Amino acid sequence: MAAPEQTAVRAETPAPLAPTKSASRLDLRLAGLLGVLVLLCVVGYVTRPESFLTEANISTMLRLAAAIGVVSVGMTFVIISGGIDLSVGSIVALASVWATTLATQAYGPVVMVLCALLVGLACGMVNGVLISYGKIVPFIATLAMYASARGLAERISGRRTQVVSETGFTDFFRGDFLGVPILIWMLALVFAVGWVLLNRTTFGRRTFAVGGNAEAARLAGIDVKRHTALVYGIAGLCCGIAAIMVIARTTSGASTNGLFYELDAIAAVVIGGTLLSGGRGTLIGTLIGVLIFTVLNSIFTQNNLDTDIQNIAKGVIIVAAVLLQRTTSRRNADKT
Amino acid sequence: MAAPEQTAVRAETPAPLAPTKSASRLDLRLAGLLGVLVLLCVVGYVTRPESFLTEANISTMLRLAAAIGVVSVGMTFVIISGGIDLSVGSIVALASVWATTLATQAYGPVVMVLCALLVGLACGMVNGVLISYGKIVPFIATLAMYASARGLAERISGRRTQVVSETGFTDFFRGDFLGVPILIWMLALVFAVGWVLLNRTTFGRRTFAVGGNAEAARLAGIDVKRHTALVYGIAGLCCGIAAIMVIARTTSGASTNGLFYELDAIAAVVIGGTLLSGGRGTLIGTLIGVLIFTVLNSIFTQNNLDTDIQNIAKGVIIVAAVLLQRTTSRRNADKT
Amino acid sequence: MRAISLVNQAAACEVSHQEEADLLLAMTGIGKSFPGVRALDGVDLVVEPGEVHCLLGQNGAGKSTLIKVLAGAHQPDEGEIRWQGEPVRLSSPVAALRLGVATMYQELDLVPGVSVAENIFLGHEPARFGFARKAAARTATAALMRRLGHPEIHPDREVGTLSAAGQQLVSMARALAHDARLIVMDEPTAALASDEVDNLFRIVAELTADGVAIVYISHRLEEIRRIGSRVTVIKDGRTVATGLPADTPTAELVDLMSGRKVETVFPHRDETTVDPTTEVLRVEGLSRRGEFADVGFTVHAGEIVGIAGLVGAGRSEILETIAGARRPDKGTVTVDGKRLRPGSVGAAVRAGVGLAPEERKSQALLLDLPLAHNVTLASLPAYSTAGYLDRAREHRDAKATLERLELRPADPRRLVGTFSGGNQQKAVVARWLVHGCRVLLLDEPTRGVDVGARAELYRLIRELAASGVAVVLVSSEVPEVLGLADRVLVLREGHVVADRPADDLTEAAVLDCVMEGHVMTGSAHALDPEEAI
Amino acid sequence: TSNEAPGSTNTAAVAGQTGENSAPGAPVTIGFSAPAADHGWMAAMTKNARAQAEQFSEVTFKATEGTNDVNQQIAQVETLINEAVDVLVILPFDGKALTAVGKQAMDAGIPVINVDRVFDTALAYRTWIGGDNYRMGVNAGNYIGQQMKAKNIANPVIGEVAGIDSLPLTQQRSKGFADALAGHGFKVGPRVSAQFTPESGEQQTANLLQGAPKLDALWNHDDDQGIGVLAAIDSASRSEFIMVGGAGSKNMMDLIKADSGVVKATVLYSPSMASSAIALARLLGQSKGLGDLAEHEVPASITTYSAVVTKENVDQYMDVGFDS
Ligand SMILES: Nc1ncnc2c1ncn2[C@@H]1O[C@H](COP(=O)(O)OP(=O)(O)OP(=O)(O)O)[C@@H](O)[C@H]1O
Ligand SMILES: Nc1ncnc2c1ncn2[C@@H]1O[C@H](COP(=O)(O)OP(=O)(O)OP(=O)(O)O)[C@@H](O)[C@H]1O
Ligand SMILES: [Mg+2]
């Protein structure tokens, strides 16, 4: 969208022999972002030295970050591929509701998990097919899903919060493994798998190509439509995983789950340095983006700040973070 | 986002067979859109023949459409210029609160109106300056405003709904002129002024240029930064006008006003055929887009549909409208 | 129309020894329509192994469309394609690539955000179980780049940071990576300087020696003379001649392409229109760190000053700085005796400076807007009272200007994106003509423009100068600079190394001056002046 | 596909099944407008209203389904006025914002029953029925205060998980809570505000618990978000405090009855008021009074009582417990 920057003239002498590594500028951005995160942690520690950097609080923050983190992984793929997904929150709601109906719960935990994943994947694929084969712009197609999926979730649940009585499910997902909560393991795993998929497989590299120049990708023989559909499928699957996490955390499924996830996820991805116009981005940046918002929230709550002050501060901090991040990366870039 | 279209090769025989009129494809889209609107009206009439197309109901629908319609006018400018504004709802809230504090009300209706307009304009200009001179991408800059403005509205109002006791204000804005409610006049006026500004002035022409190719606009001597700032200022001003309308309708100002206006406005603009990537769009399309959503709502209400069904149907109808609109315009294009 | 001669002696000699008379590719009666346009209307193309088959035609004749059909990117409405005698259906780009047809498209078809190696192997990445084997791709890329004579382009480098020439090399490497039997090159030299062109031709020669066939598209006839085996001419979507020898006289080729007589490709200088008493543009001590330093010159009314130099010498940057699009570190620009505010395009435009930038699509045109809106973009204040546009006058003036430029079709309501390259370039010039500018800065005005349209542009530039405008012309084609300009500046690595009247210079002299001591100069074969007609 | 067991009767509270007034009267069309039924309590309100209307054969029920956009709700009420219903039952998203349209209806001769969130002027409604948010907070505060006294805790840390902070009802509840605690010489400690949803309840409580290593009591405004609050408490393995709920969901009452966890009580804010509102609307439409009162007319204002439900009296209130 920031057309002025993007269309800036780029030309280059054939002369410079030093190969500019493709990642270096990105690395600097990430360093700036990490700086913002560390700064926030310092603020948290200074204001609440007794409780902020405790193991318990870190574990709490990470568990809070888990669901939105997983959704943001999927969102990163979508945005890198040049799209946008407004429906993630609604898909989380639908998957969480569908996986916790009495009927589903009766089949036991495995079926509940499969149900959430399948519902997420299916919704994502519907988005993908509408966008790639139906040629509906992503904003509109996922806006439609945004309305429909939540409506369906309300319909299925009768707008009741469905409590999970299936203890096998809650025991497992609310439990620990090697002293670390399962939710945090899941978050780590999704990030790791996402990272490998994005950076180490042909699928991931093609995602960059589709987002960077879809026509070039098509001419190079990539099935852009199928690829686009799959990317939204991945985003949907991530919503399914997030739904499992939300069910585990709240021991219930409700059509009100996942409210505002779309804004939170997009904000985390964009703060993380992924271009909204596609073709460029990192999952590490997204992870840091998610953590920044989580830490911010924790600081606010622990310091007993009013919601109104929280909101005002949030806006100011977003702007400050972006500006700070840019200044650091520019200063360093000048040095090299 | 739809990169394939943009990168498609465009060249032309010196001896073309049929000179394609520039606007014709857009006109066809608009015709398709109008078809959708008419179709919805027919559905409304068939299901509720006794009440749907009555004068009272049409007036109700138009007054409901007024605030979001005005916001959508500003949003159309922003999107055509290649940006996005997520903060419109929050700005409406802030302006409505600021204009209805006891202190403001004490100065009388004129000051209240000016206050709403100024607050809207100021917020818009802050957005604009952050985006153009601060070089923060529109999504992030307006996301920050989205959080901050609502926070500030909560702070100012102490989260209380502020009742307007200034009867001069309510009497005027809730009144009629020549038998038509003032709110509808205002909507018509804003649309007319917006249309002239967009299609008949240098400002509008430059807006298309900045959104279509910011670098080309810059090299042609247009001050792209100042222009961008002004466009967001206009969007803010529209929010101020919408705030006045909301105050008139609710006879109060509250920090909860304008919830989800950003999504509704963007949806109306995009359904109306304006490209999210900028450079192309019409205000007529936006108006029809707003009306489609309003009529939809009225049909749902009058037919006593459950919210969940409403949501599901809304999604389906959005997709259907886009597909329908495309098929009609393609079929007609083939004929010529 | 002249008779079509399918069998050609000269070409036959060059066909590689193993597959004597066997045809590699035969496309017959290919037709393709787009909404409202019949782009191809029965094109025939026959390619033998090991030949360089040149496609000629005006802008919009259908060359790129034809090769997109061949590449599987467009589906033809009618016609037959035979590959080594077998009928084939090229349903997708993959099908064509499998067959052995690799294509370098006219529009750079690279992904800017990813690395050189990934661009080259996009769609056919070396992979194991879906995991990309980056090391393998890197090694192969490095080898390809060495083969192309540019080992300094690192496989990990982001393609978006390369110059146009560098990107063209990556495209080339990608075509080579496919091990193709037929490589299609659509205007590969449009963005290349002469030494890079030599390098490209060396590789073409290597390929044809291996029996690979090349389909070569270019608007530069002298290139066709140097490497072409046979020529096919396309006009309005039809083949009008095929199997012509590469040394067919220029007049004859131009005649076939345009259906009318164009005397010369490059202009000959007439008597000068310079008014030495009126200095319009004065540039003094202009510098930008890392781009150019201490550039100074003056241009008088009616004078055309040409700037020659290698790609990357900083010519575009100088023009952009004069136009206010870049802020100089030092130095001043004076127009009609008034100093311009540095770094403000608006101030420059108001003072009458117009820039026709290098990349017309990304820097000059609003492809989705009508021609009239594009043409008046810089003069909006003149067409409005208190901001309200006088659209009737705007339309009238635009139309008059378009007719004066013989821009076809001169319909101001038509979207710019639907015009051919040459006509788009005229639209850019029309913008400044409408504005009534004092100084016109032209950056590569004839890139990608066909011979017929070129001649018209030259005439137009001359006319402008004659009306008292000061023109600065940047071009990579030395004969063009020499033929048009009254005075020539030669730029090397951001410094002006020569400033002389054009009459004192020959092409060889300019090239010598341009090349001398340049890092990249591997083989300094200058274009032979004889070849350039 | 819901958790509701088939044939379950206590999902909706209904009134007016006995006495003289239960006999069918003249036909009445009742228009109903409420905010979006996006959480348990609000969903129960809508459902109760519908269920109550179905009890009366002569009542035609026109519900416009909810929205949290006041502008939309105004349009919905206007639509109902245009349709000339006999009585309007309005639960405004924001009482002050809908005052004008309420007045418009009254001016058009349609009596308005204002439910819960009160209009700004009595001119805008014929009868108001609703809970007392301030007293709800007071009752919660008093209960906690007494428990703390009983346990002899001198300086208790008392937490609060509020609902949507920008709603007046939340502010009233919090004020009542703070005032009552002050009466016992205590004050509110850590406070967070959630969104009336289980997910937000869990998130906010998780953070609250981290900020407060030790708690003695916790009041949660809403039993629907309480599901999340309890999940967070469970995750943090905390049990050193007592928790009091709000509104009175069936789920929470079951927990109180079982007495196995931190939940010891809940303060009613029962959605049964919606059922009563419909019953009153019918009476208004038929120009009848309330049977047990001496008045000829339906009273102008009825405030429901926010009883504290504890283990001792829970059975008595099970029938008004709503599905969260
Ligand atoms: N995707 C498309 N949609 C519509 N028309 C098209 C499309 N691509 C090409 N055309 C039309 O087909 C005709 C042939 O265009 P083409 O690009 O093949 O010309 P060309 O010979 O390559 O010209 P140039 O020398 O300028 O590159 C032109 O009239 C052009 O407008
Ligand atoms: N956007 C940019 N960022 C960094 N360096 C740039 C940029 N644009 C140009 N340069 C540098 O400026 C110098 C000259 O650029 P350029 O290639 O445009 O020269 P030129 O003489 O105009 O060549 P051409 O023949 O392509 O017009 C080069 O060293 C190039 O690397
Ligand atoms: Mg071409």
Ligand SMILES: [Mg+2]
């Ligand atoms: Mg250049």
